Amino acid sequence: MAKEPVRVLVTGAAGQIGYALVPMIARGVMLGADQPVILHMLDIPPAAEALNGVKMELVDAAFPLLKGVVATTDVVEACTGVNIAVMVGGFPRKEGMERKDVMSKNVSIYKSQATALEQHAAPNCKVLVVANPANTNALILKEFAPSIPAKNITCLTRLDHNRALGQISEKLNVQVSDVKNVIIWGNHSSTQYPDVNHATVKTPSGEKPVRELVKDDAWLNGEFITTVQQRGAAIIKARKLSSALSAASAACDHIRDWVLGTPEGTWVSMGVYSDGSYNAPAGVIYSFPVTCRNGEWTIVQGLAIDEFSRKKLDLTGAELTEEKELAYSCLS
Numbered sequence: 001m002a003k004e005p006v007r008v009l010v011t012g013a014a015g016q017i018g019y020a021l022v023p024m025i026a027r028g029v030m031l032g033a034d035q036p037v038i039l040h041m042l043d044i045p046p047a048a049e050a051l052n053g054v055k056m057e058l059v060d061a062a063f064p065l066l067k068g069v070v071a072t073t074d075v076v077e078a079c080t081g082v083n084i085a086v087m088v089g090g091f092p093r094k095e096g097m098e099r100k101d102v103m104s105k106n107v108s109i110y111k112s113q114a115t116a117l118e119q120h121a122a123p124n125c126k127v128l129v130v131a132n133p134a135n136t137n138a139l140i141l142k143e144f145a146p147s148i149p150a151k152n153i154t155c156l157t158r159l160d161h162n163r164a165l166g167q168i169s170e171k172l173n174v175q176v177s178d179v180k181n182v183i184i185w186g187n188h189s190s191t192q193y194p195d196v197n198h199a200t201v202k203t204p205s206g207e208k209p210v211r212e213l214v215k216d217d218a219w220l221n222g223e224f225i226t227t228v229q230q231r232g233a234a235i236i237k238a239r240k241l242s243s244a245l246s247a248a249s250a251a252c253d254h255i256r257d258w259v260l261g262t263p264e265g266t267w268v269s270m271g272v273y274s275d276g277s278y279n280a281p282a283g284v285i286y287s288f289p290v291t292c293r294n295g296e297w298t299i300v301q302g303l304a305i306d307e308f309s310r311k312k313l314d315l316t317g318a319e320l321t322e323e324k325e326l327a328y329s330c331l332s
């Protein structure tokens with residue numbers, strides 16, 4: 001029997017990530033090739049005409065899984081009945097800006113959209129915040145939508161996770177799909193800590209630790225980390241626009257693994273509401289290694305954290321605590 005359609009909201013759908021993301025969702029990349037979808041697309045009035053153009057293209061693409069399109073500038077209409085909300089709407093960082101610089105514009109958007117989601121989304125709606133500062137926008141959304149369970153509100157660090165996999169695969173000249181279990185700890189910002197201490201590569205003679213294969217701790221503790229931390233800025237410098245196709249693809253990976261589950265023996269990175277695991281600050285949205293099953297994520301516990309990593313986990317945690325304060329001061 002055919003599955004019932006899932007309603008997926010994309011905010012900021014007339015923007016660059018939106019333009020890359022909606023066809024991926026409509027093709028089944030996010031929820032599977034047998035899962036019909038109804039797309040809800042929200043943008044602001046100045047982008048209404050462009051949004052309508054995206055809707056026209058979705059119709060023209062004749063996607064078999066796409067069972068309907070709602071394109072609107074009305075936040076209540078956009079949020080009504082949605083099962084999944086991908087929050088991309090906001091103002092992107094320009095060259096020379098830190099993600100924090102876009103804080104005040106974006107947190108107020110997330111405060112008001114929290115209320116609309118809380119009141120109108122389907123029960124158990126899963127929320128992924130992409131717009132920067134992603135962790136803190138997600139936290140504000142959580143704080144102002146108290147009836148949405150905290151476990152349903154996440155932010156995107158899968159792009160950073162995928163960037164780390166990509167760097168290791170290039171360094172070792174191996175398939176990216178053979179590399180797994182990197183971790184992004186903390187904030188989706190330049191303080192994030194991409195950690196390879198538990199990462200492995202599938203080789204003809206079994207799974208081997210990344211450190212053993214790379215045999216270059218100076219690179220792993222130096223250039224590898226800064227390349228991943230600064231990759232967003234490098235893309236902005238090269239394209240004069242922030243990353244879009246890789247961000248859209250990572251958003252699909254995030255939701256797919258959350259809903260359909262992570263493969264056995266594999267974890268992924270997700271920004272989730274911190275319970276203080278690994279002595280990260282509790283009460284902020286912090287990126288952890290997680291596994292997913294039956295639509296729920298669980299933080300992977302018991303990984304050894306060395307002294308080098310400890311400092312980096314603390315540094316990015318401190319930035320999130322500071323961002324939380326800054327966000328509240330912007331809202332007051």
Ligand SMILES: NC(=O)c1ccc[n+]([C@@H]2O[C@H](COP(=O)([O-])OP(=O)(O)OC[C@H]3O[C@@H](n4cnc5c(N)ncnc54)[C@H](O)[C@@H]3O)[C@@H](O)[C@H]2O)c1
Nearest residue numbers: 012014015016017043089090092093130131132156159247
């Ligand atoms: N977490 C990540 O890994 C990651 C990666 C890339 C980009 N980003 C962030 O994603 C966001 C979107 O990036 P983009 O390149 O698509 O930007 P963009 O400017 O091309 O698109 C953003 C869209 O949001 C719309 N918008 C603005 N305010 C809105 C509101 N209140 N409600 C609904 N829509 C609204 C704009 O009109 C625009 O169409 C930015 O904040 C960017 O920094 C995050």
Ligand SMILES: O=C(O)C[C@H](O)C(=O)O
Nearest residue numbers: 093132231232233242243
């Ligand atoms: O770096 C940015 O501002 C854009 C995005 O967050 C990215 O990581 O590419």
